[in-house]
Amino acid sequence: MIVSHFENPFSDPAVQPVDPTVMLDWLSREAVILQSRESEFREQVYLCVRGRRHPVVSAARLTEMGFRWPQDVQAAPARLLGSYAPGGIVPRPWADGIATESLTDAMAVREALASSLSGFGLEIGAGASPFPIPPRCRVMYGDRLTYEQLCAEPYPGQRLCDLVIPDILTDFDTIENVADESLDFLIACHVIEHTRNPIGSIAAAWRKLKPGGRLVLVVPDKERTFDRDRPVTPIDHLIQDHASPDHGRDYRHYEEFFRLAMPIPEFAFADEVARHFAEGYAIHYHVWTHDSFADMLDHIDRHVCPWTHVWTHPAVADESSCIEFYAVLVK
Ligand SMILES: C[S@@+](CC[C@H](N)C(=O)[O-])C[C@H]1O[C@@H](n2cnc3c(N)ncnc32)[C@H](O)[C@@H]1O
Structure with a gap:
């Protein structure tokens, strides 16, 4: 520089x-x-x-x-x-890779993961908190929504001046508009829980990465969010979503979300859930703990697409400073 x-x-x-x-x-x-x-x-x-x-x-x-x-x-x-x-914060240098014992807050983990990135990559769903990116990297931003749509319905606490303007429209379920084997890294931070078919998303990421490329996933730990009363999504369900996508199954996620995560009163429940489903309200379709996510990655690695290295890390510290766990997959 x-x-x-x-x-x-x-x-x-x-x-x-x-x-x-x-x-x-x-x-x-x-x-x-x-x-x-x-x-x-x-x-x-x-x-x-x-x-x-x-x-x-x-x-x-x-x-x-x-x-x-x-x-x-x-x-x-x-x-x-x-x-x-807007771009991500400037990360600290982490010369010796990921020194897990020194990771005491969420941003420290994010920076540690970012420090190993290089080349050209894509962040999907950056919102108003783009992932820390070493200035040596070139990053493109993608979202399923346009900038205007993102501005119209900002998430709580998002400042419009921090909202990233997507360079491309793409859905993490399929990652369209991105050439195969074109990326050195792909980041999705608090996005995979919004996908209907997370196994398909990870398989799509595998196709878009060059050999040696990295997929960085940051995922809310259901035990530390409004999802804590929902059951962990069973692996068989995720496998079914990948093998045979089904609107009925998607609909049941809306019912579960509005019963257990953001409850809607019974008298309005059926109408409101139907309306949110029709409008594509952004729910968390699936919920994981660190261990259930690691089980899903193990399944993907053995049966869907072979990664050369899969690393995961549970949430650090307490839930006041960290609600998320981490995964880095190397193609
Ligand atoms: C909860 S925000 C996360 C923002 C930021 N990464 C963070 O950690 O604060 C989710 C973002 O992902 C986008 N998103 C949700 N589902 C998506 C999908 N299936 N494909 C692409 N983008 C998606 C949303 O539009 C939004 O910008």
């Missing part, structure tokens, strides 16, 4: 509007650090690389990359910062 130390034409935030050619010049710079305090970006500092802005969580990360802190943090108009597409 080339670090730029240069004069900031935006040091006076009152300079508005920004000349588009100046904006384009900035957007094409290899790496700059920008902040737009008096705006929706508040105090957040961003490392801006090749058109994407990555939230910086500590000054140490930047000094490791050769930036001077705080001299290289430049004031920018919100319009310029908003022109960069």
Whole structure:
């Protein structure tokens, strides 16, 4: 990465509007650090690389990359910062792979997984929390919904300025619009529970990855979410969903979800479930613990597509700081 130390034409935030050619010049710079305090970006500092802005969580990360802190943090108009597409946070370097004993919170695990990624990849369903991505990687974002649809129904707590604009429309069930064997990595963080056929999703990911490519999955642990009263989805059910997809089976997930996870009163139950099903309301179709997910991966590895390495890690710490478990599969 080339670090730029240069004069900031935006040091006076009152300079508005920004000349588009100046904006384009900035957007094409290899790496700059920008902040737009008096705006929706508040105090957040961003490392801006090749058109994407990555939230910086500590000054140490930047000094490791050769930036001077705080001299290289430049004031920018919100319009310029908003022109960069959101990217994941800048991960810490994890030189020796995944040191599991040091993983004490969810973001630390995510960063550890991210540090082993390289090349070109796809993140599906980044929402407003794109996965941490080493700046050396090139990442494309995909979602089953358009940006407009994502903006119309943001998840609780999502800031619109953090919402990633999908580069492609694709469904994790099939991963259409992506060439086979084209990806060095594929990330799906809190997405697989939204798929009707998770075994099919993992098989599709296998096809899209190059040999040696990595699939990174982050999955809510049902015991740590609103799914805790639902039964673990049995492996036979998942196998059936893969072998013979069936709307009736999908419908029963809606009934279970609205009975046990987000209960709807009995008098409105049938109508509301039918409406949510017809509208494709985003439920968690299937629910897992770390162990039941590992069993599913074992089945996939033996009967569906052979991975060269399958690694899983249970949720860390307590549920106030981590509700998810992890899997990395190497093709
Ligand atoms: C719960 S959000 C997760 C956002 C973010 N990754 C995170 O961890 O906070 C799920 C995202 O995945 C997308 N999504 C859900 N089901 C999907 C599917 N079958 N294929 C592609 N994207 C899907 C949703 O539109 C949404 O953007």
